[in-house]
Each structure stands twice: as structure tokens, then as C-alpha cells.
Amino acid sequence: MVPALVRAGADTAALFKSDVTASGIAYGDGARALFVSALAESCPQRFAGLGNGYLGELDPAQHERLFGRLRTLATHRAEYANRIAQLQKLADAAKGEDKKELAGVAGAAGAVLKTVDAYIDSLEPGETGERSPLYNAARYLGYASRTAGVPVLDFDLRLEGMSIVRDKLFTGQTLRLSGVALLWYRLHAADGSLRLAKTVRRIARPIEVDLKGEAAGGAFWDGLEAPATGTRP
Template identity: 65%
Template sequence: MNRQFDIKIFQEDGRFSVVGFLIWAAIAVLSQPAFGATETTEPLFQLPPSTIKPLQGSIETKQFGAAGLARAFDLADDLAKDLCTTLPHDRKTAIYEPATTQGILAARQVLDAIERLKDDLAKQNKALQQLIEAHTPQGSAAGLAFTLLTVVPATLKAGAELSSLFKTDVSAQGIAYGDGARSLFTTQLAHRCPDKVAGLGTGYLGEMEVKQYTSLLTRVRALATQRGELAQRIGALDRLADAAKGEEKRSLAAVVSSAGAVLKTVDAFIDSLKAGETGDRSPLFNAGRYLSYAARTEGMLVLDFDLRLEGLSIVKDSLFTGQKLRLSGVAFLWYRLHEPDGRLLVADAMRRVARPVEVDLRGDNVNAEFFGSGK
């Protein structure tokens, strides 16, 4: 910049002259070419348009939502550690899950139904055998006995109705953390005190436990055998009814009809067990896995709890300071410890609030523990 005027910016005593500086600045501006006239326009005049507004700072809780759950994860581990200290040392504890409890009750109903029906068929067969012997002419008993001892089919059919006992859709509801909150806590609880917790109520319940399923199959085969004997005795009575006359014929025909209705009921029950299938479609298979779990947890204390896990992520964007991320978490736990018969032993509630952690998104300025396992 060429000076054409000599403006005294500093006074003789060395102090800064505001008036002199303003006069100098005005002359400097007036001495430049028009705005945008040449490519040598100095940076002073390369100003943004007036329509551009500066970036305003904002708080966003969605962009890094999953990151806040890391703090909630740590809180779940802390709560599990504290709860382990309250569980007794001399007895095991099982986690209460409504779906699993319903499954155990349904499995016991299936087992009871098999045994009850088998006993009823044994009584029916005994009564029919006595009726057959009473109405069988002399000299034909040997042929009848041979018929009754004929081997019955061992094939079990597949059906549908009884499977409704196990179609119970129950899912653990968590707030903020989601369905995994309960599973996370029970897993951490088992990790912290594996010697105290034995049954988690969900997950693997004994699908590979062959002994229990084999026992159920043996019971079903015994029921099928009773069913086969009943069918043969019904056939024998039907032949006697064909040979009889008058009131005897009507009486035997009525017994054949009544026994046939019983036979259809037994067939429907055996079909509904779906003994040849696995998974949720087979009540017999489900009964085996739930009965296995019930046997493992018999006599244990029962832990019932509710849990809320929430992670908070706060992102601040600023034009001058950049983006900053702070993470925090909140956990609430309330639990009850029961005897198997329902008696309450312990009840309490806990809460934890994680101190906010500021995370440098470049990964340079944060506590190293945050980027570790969280334990």
C-alpha cells in the first residue's frame, strides 16, 4: 500500500492515537480498487454473503445413541456384582421367567395327561376283557386270546391341538436398552456369582437332555400299546355283537360305540403330541426340555426382578470448538427373592447413575478404560 499522507498514529509520548488510526484506515480503504475488480483483491474484502449464518451449537441425542449404552452396560455389571453379595451362599438361585414357568406347568400337564390316560385305558381294557369273556361261547376263547396278543403298531402320528399349550409369546421388555437388557443382566449375574445362580430361565433349557425325552417316549409307547389292546377288544366285541341277537346284541353294540368314542379321543391325544418332531411344533419335545429344566432347578430359591437400563449420548456441535461427545447411563433395579412356595425372603431396589464421560471423537483425549472391555 502506497502512503500519500503522513498520519500520526502514535503521539509523541508513544501512546496509541485512536483518531489517527481511524483516519489511516479510512484512507487505506478508499485507496483500493472496487470490490471484485481485480484478482488481487486482498482477503479483507473476501467476505461471505450476508445470507450465510454461523453454525449454531446444538444437542443431539440420536446420532450416537448406541454409544451411551456402553455406560449402561457397565452399570448392569455393577448392579450384578452388588446383587451377588445379597444372594445366600448355601442355596442356589433360579431366575424367574413367566414364559418358562408356564412351560413347566404345561409340561407337567402333558406328563399327567399321558399317565392318566394310560391308567384309564388299562381300566377300560380290563372291563372289556371281562365283558368279552362273559359273552364268548365255550370253545372260542383260545382264538380270542391269540387275537389280543397280536403285536400293536408302534408308529405315532403327528397332530396339532396340544401344541397350543406351548405357544406363549412372552418377551422381556426393556426401556431404552431393549429386549437384551434382561438377558444382559442375568448373564452378568451368572458371571459374577456362578456358584449361586444355576437357572437363568431363558436360552438353553435342556434340548439335548436325552434321558428326560426318552422317558417321555417310553410313556407314550406304553399308552400306544394300551390303545392297541383297546382297539382289538373293540373288534372282538363287535364280532360278538354281530353273532348275538335281541337285547344282548343291542347291549354289546352300545358298548362298542362307547369304546369307539374313547378310542378316537386317545388317537387325537397321541396325534397332538407330535412325538416324531422337534422344536416348538412338538409338545412332547417341549415337555422334555421344560421338565429337564424343572428337575435341575427343583428346590432352588427364585429371583424375580425388573430392570431399566438407559444410555444417554449428548453430542455438541460448535463452529469454533468442533464436535464433542459425552456419554452417561442410568440403571434402576428392583428385585424379590422367594422360596419355591412363594414366601418372600428379601426385597430391595438399587439405582446407579454413571458419571458423564467426555469422548474425543478423534480418540485422543479419553480415559483408556472406556475403549477397553468395560469391566
């Protein structure tokens, strides 16, 4: 009799027991971009650039300087090709060991000439826009000149989200969300020397989400704010 009462009491108490489930997830993709954008939003005047992404418009003067160097290289290439042709004529006219020696020199020079041609072709000087390596090189050089001498921020960031679900008999489920951020960063001078290093840890206070709230309307899914009249424009 007593064991049965104890079991019944335990079963009744179990009905009022809260069932708590906690789970976490790490956010990797986009965490660095999110941090950099938030940092630039808080103090944009202190940033000379954000690294990858938009590098600014093309600097025509920088682009013209690169084209000038390419034209100079093409001129030297033509002169080099003429000298190789002259050397080849001497090799054709020579005999014996001189012929072999001159032919070997001409062959080695021809291999160098092919390397120069491959380099010029890889720059695709006839292309325009982002398809041209020469165009992109000019943009990077312009970006480098604008950011010359500024300190460099190097950092590692780890973001983790945590959800806590409590399930009760009479009140139903409640959901709380929290987050943890671990940041360690180094600030380097332009010459590579270390100016500052620090680690930061932040834990967000859990917020409760109303799981019984009203369902989101069409304006939410369409990306529009619902007007005051309740009708779409």
C-alpha cells in the same frame, strides 16, 4: 444508535454461546438377557440355571422313562380299542333301545380313542432331536430335576441411554454418554413364598467421546485386532 449496538453485542455474544442437546433412548430388546448374563458372570456358582436357552444335554434315563410311559399308554390304547370293538359287536347284535344305548356308548368311547391317538401323534415319538416334543420334554424334566428346590429370581429391568451434545464455535462438538438402570426384583422360595424384594437405581457418570479421533481401521471392521506391525496376518 444504541439499539444497533445492543443488537450487535447480542449477535457477537451468541457466537460464543454453547448449544446443548440432550436425548435419551430406552433399551428393551436384550436388556433382560444382558442382565442375566452379567449376573451369572459375576457369581456363576450361585446359579442353577438361566431359564430360557441352553437346558443341558439330554438325560437318557429321563428320556427312557418317558418312552416307557408312552409304550404303556399305547398298550392301554390297544386294550381300549379291543373293548370298543367288542362293544360295537354287542350293539350290532342288539335290538331296540338296547341297540341305541350300546351304539351311543361305543361312539363316545371311539371319540375318546381318537383323542388318545391325536395325543400320541403330537408327541412324534419317531422324531429325534429338537424336532421331537418328547425329546424336548425330557430335556425340560432333566432341567427341572437339576433346579428343584432352588430359589427363583423374578425381576424387571429398564435401561436408558442418554447422549449430551455440546456445540461451541471454536472447540466444535463434544459428545457425552450416560446411562440409567432401574431394577426391581423379587426372590421367591421354591414354594412361592417371598424371601426378598428390592429396588435399585444406578446412573452412570457421563463419559466424553472424542469426535475428532482417528477413524477405525480395517481390523476393527473385520473383527480382528491389528498386529504390532500394522499388517494383517
